[in-house]
Amino acid sequence: MNTVIYVKANREIKENAQKLAKELGLSLSDIINSSLRNFIRTREVYFSHIPRMTPELEELLDRVEGDLKKRRNLSPRFKTAKQAVDYLDNI
Numbered sequence: 001m002n003t004v005i006y007v008k009a010n011r012e013i014k015e016n017a018q019k020l021a022k023e024l025g026l027s028l029s030d031i032i033n034s035s036l037r038n039f040i041r042t043r044e045v046y047f048s049h050i051p052r053m054t055p056e057l058e059e060l061l062d063r064v065e066g067d068l069k070k071r072r073n074l075s076p077r078f079k080t081a082k083q084a085v086d087y088l089d090n091i
Contacts, residue, residue: 005032 018028039045046052053061067073078084 014028017031021028021031075087078087
């Protein structure tokens, strides 16, 4: 069930946020709901101009770095597109 939340916001901020959300193919409601879900999941609010990785992304990157060090889950280098397609057809 959906509910309505009334929030006072500066008109310019709201319009800029709506414009950016639209450029991303989202509504402002989508952005706010996503922010609230993240707040519930992490129990934290973070404000920064510097991007920050989520714990899930950090864990995934750790696994990828481990695979790189162990030379696992890597495809060979290809000199032609045909070699790449042949390789993909055979896995």
